Amino acid sequence: MSWRKEQGRAERGYHHGNLKEALLQAALGLIAEKGAAGFTFADAARMAGVSPAAPYRHFRDRDELLSSIAQRGFEQFESALSQAWDDGRPDTVTAFERVGKAYLAFAREEPAFYSAMFESGLPVDVNANLQAAAERAFAVIRAAAERLAALAPPNMPRPPALMMALHIWSMSHGVASLFGRGDAARRKLPMSAEELLEAEVLIYLRGLGFPTDRRSATQGTADNRPSGKPGGPWGTPK
Template identity: 50%
Template structure:
């Protein structure tokens, strides 16, 4: 039921928040734009002043998510870490923290099927967050013995895949999956095994 006399100070943001709530409850394809309007307390017609369809609304939620994600990664990477390795590990922990604290944004970003190229703003935000991880990997890769050094892009892609896998399987309460170890420990030890294989961490470290 619409709220009589209700006026949004920021209808666009209210719709994004409604979208995030519905994503958490029903998944990214389980609701309609009309439901998002109802959740925000406005008529469906009002939604079309800001979004042409549900995918555009989800794309905006994803854009906001990438902005938050990029800020968290940047802070983890730059916040006085004593070494390239510490900065690299901090970005992995930030990845887990983001997935837990912003589940609706995470789903909009990675599980909605919305391309990061849908809008220029979304593409820019996504690229910025990836650049933080690339930068961390590039700096750390310089410490790898040349004969074992993969291209920096491959290096960060490997660790991104590991981080994303831990998040998907064990950090978000996926039904039917359970780990005997905390996700942070899984990520840290997994990265450790990988980095030892590349000669970045001594075997007895």
């Protein structure tokens, strides 16, 4: 479910008997309006329509409330990435491309969750459940990178699959943050977020020695050579 400001205003108030859920939804609304650092525990109670003491029935403090939101976000994030990866079907590069698009789509469609996950300043290891959820989400990207690494041309130096996963994650996160914060509006860009990420990964794969034009890609089988759009498996900016 995407959290939008109009939803937050319509659903304010604790009416349905589920205090914990009411507080989570109230906090999501506040994050959407003010950012992950822009509200207090008392603000969440006020938006939920309960006393300042009521949240302590379910959460130790604001950080625990935020970590619960971030955990839920990572669980949904993992689901979106896993669905996009689809165990590498119909071929590794096509599935890998979908993972990148799913990453950007989640950041765009779930900005409150994304902010809680990556911009709250909470150490991931402060909550074992949050850490596990974050690791499961990253594991999807790592699995895709491992499969991609297996397709690298022989005798070409390349980083370990884990480092490749971190590189791809960093690129995806950077593009998502750039467009999500609205920074792109300050500078006219000749491409979308998806096109920018595709171009970055294309350059990255070329640097690792992957064939990036269609003629090279079609010389192998469907899953032992990267194939994709003209210009590379992640396309080129228009």
